[in-house]
Amino acid sequence: MEKEKTCDRCHQPVSELNKTYRAMYEGPEIEEYEQILDEYISEAYPGEIWEDNINELEAKYGPEKVDKAFLYDQLCNTVGSSWECVDCICK
Numbered sequence: 001m002e003k004e005k006t007c008d009r010c011h012q013p014v015s016e017l018n019k020t021y022r023a024m025y026e027g028p029e030i031e032e033y034e035q036i037l038d039e040y041i042s043e044a045y046p047g048e049i050w051e052d053n054i055n056e057l058e059a060k061y062g063p064e065k066v067d068k069a070f071l072y073d074q075l076c077n078t079v080g081s082s083w084e085c086v087d088c089i090c091k
Helices: 031-039 054-061 063-076
Strands: 018-023 042-045 049-052 079-084
Touching: 031 054, 031 063, 054 063
Parallel strands: none
Antiparallel strands: 018 079, 042 049
C-alpha cells in the first residue's frame, strides 16, 4: 500500500504535489540578529590572513546571540526543495 502524499508545508493529504524551493527560514526578520550581521566585519589580507570582529560582537551581544545570528543568516540564505500542494506554492 502506497503512503498517502502530504504537503511538506501544510501537511494536508493531497493527490498531486509539486516541487518548489524555499529558504529554510521564512519567518519575520529578526532585527537584533540583522544588527549583529550588519556589524560583522571580515577581511582578508595578503598572505591569506583573515581578521574579523567576532570577539567584539560577542563582548557586546554575548556569544549565544552571535551564534544564533549566524545560524539565522545561514537559514535565511539556504534554499531547500519542498513538495507542496498548489495552494501552498501560491502563498
